[in-house]
Amino acid sequence: MQTKKYPYHPPYNTEVGEAAGILRNGGLAVFPTETVYGLGADAFSAESVSKIFDAKGRPPDNPLIVHIDSPSMLEQAAADIPPLAYRLMECFSPGPLSIVLSKHPSIPEIVTGGLGTVAVRIPSHPVARALISASGVPLAAPSANRSGRPSPTSFGMACSEMDGRADIILDGGDCEVGIESTVVSLTDSSAVILRPGAITAEMIRNRLHIDVTGAAEPSDIPLSPGTKYAHYRPDAQVLLSARMNDGLLYGWMDRFAGKTIGILRLFPEIMSEDGGEIRIRLDEIHAREMMTGTRVIERAFYSFEEYARELYRAFAEFDRMGADVIIAEGVEETGLGRALADRLRKSSGGEWV
Ligand code: AMP
Ligand code: MG
Numbered sequence: 246m247q248t249k250k251y252p253y254h255p256p257y258n259t260e261v262g263e264a265a266g267i268l269r270n271g272g273l274a275v276f277p278t279e280t281v282y283g284l285g286a287d288a289f290s291a292e293s294v295s296k297i298f299d300a301k302g303r304p305p306d307n308p309l310i311v312h313i314d315s316p317s318m319l320e321q322a323a324a325d326i327p328p329l330a331y332r333l334m335e336c337f338s339p340g341p342l343s344i345v346l347s348k349h350p351s352i353p354e355i356v357t358g359g360l361g362t363v364a365v366r367i368p369s370h371p372v373a374r375a376l377i378s379a380s381g382v383p384l385a386a387p388s389a390n391r392s393g394r395p396s397p398t399s400f401g402m403a404c405s406e407m408d409g410r411a412d413i414i415l416d417g418g419d420c421e422v423g424i425e426s427t428v429v430s431l432t433d434s435s436a437v438i439l440r441p442g443a444i445t446a447e448m449i450r451n452r453l454h455i456d457v458t459g460a461a462e463p464s465d466i467p468l469s470p471g472t473k474y475a476h477y478r479p480d481a482q483v484l485l486s487a488r489m490n491d492g493l494l495y496g497w498m499d500r501f502a503g504k505t506i507g508i509l510r511l512f513p514e515i516m517s518e519d520g521g522e523i524r525i526r527l528d529e530i531h532a533r534e535m536m537t538g539t540r541v542i543e544r545a546f547y548s549f550e551e552y553a554r555e556l557y558r559a560f561a562e563f564d565r566m567g568a569d570v571i572i573a574e575g576v577e578e579t580g581l582g583r584a585l586a587d588r589l590r591k592s593s594g595g596e597w598v
Contacts, residue, residue, distance in 0.1 A: 339368060445584070476588075510546070512546075
């Protein structure tokens with residue numbers, strides 16, 4: 246398949262129009278959202294949606310999120326919408342929140358993995374919104390990666406995942422959130438988070454004054470079917486680490502002698518100091534590189550938001566640089582830390598260094 250790829254040049258009217266035409270004719274379009282890049286198809290067409298599963302190699306029981314441009318499009322995708330869903334949307338939409346609702350009969354079962362429910366989201370990215378509006382239909386769109394791999398969060402990553410597999414790829418720059426949306430299901434008066442994301446349990450609790458719980462671990466009850474599969478795995482093996490320090494780093498250099506190690510650090514004290522100390526540290530690492538034949542590539546993050554935003558781009562960069570192993574610092578599971586810990590756990594298969 247020949248894929249058209251458009252670089253970013255706002256206001257992107259022609260490309261969006263062309264992509265909408267492709268979607269209306271049953272094709273696949275990769276488009277940016279604020280979370281990750283999506284691989285979209287007309288959510289009303291079972292035949293078009295089946296192409297998504299082929300392009301990704303996605304298991305058929307892993308449901309897709311349906312993207313809409315406004316609350317008024319909601320009634321085309323969902324049925325029996327409870328008042329709490331509208332309240333949630335008022336607070337957090339457009340944005341990185343997907344709400345699981347009863348499926349509208351016009352949404353084919355292939356979209357929902359055979360479930361009677363559908364996850365619906367209004368993205369805030371202007372290209373995503375413009376594309377849904379121009380298409381005039383809800384778009385079923387999972388992340389635009391081949392199944393099991395990290396979600397693309399830049400145009401370059403989207404191209405390397407979907408070139409030759411989608412009809413068109415639109416550029417919208419780097420994704421601002423960087424991890425997939427929060428998926429939440431509702432009862433009359435409470436919410437269950439099936440997949441943590443940038444809209445946190447605390448945020449929902451504080452705004453709506455309702456009970457918010459996390460889902461049971463996916464291995465116990467697969468409430469959110471996709472959660473049982475391997476996810477977010479780059480080429481390099483990912484390993485988790487507790488709080489890092491240079492003593493640990495030197496140990497890993499011996500243990501992974503001759504390999505390239507990518508290091509993801511959170512709030513590193515030494516790296517934020519300036520001048521002499523940094524130089525001494527780099528000299529020390531360099532000397533050990535010469536001794537062990539190990540190469541170290543480091544990325545440091547100074548907030549949970551930055552860690553989430555850059556995580557998959559750092560994976561892609563480390564893969565490009567030939568990393569054999571990526572050692573990622575674990576995070577405290579509060580607020581956005583819960584979503585980060587979830588992605589890190591899945592990328593690593595729960596393996597600690
Ligand atoms: P992706 O589009 O790749 O971000 O994956 C979408 C994820 O949303 C799935 O893997 C599920 O975990 C979740 N999801 C989508 N639809 C539903 C649904 N109807 N019920 C529960 N979870 C869902
Ligand atoms: Mg995905």
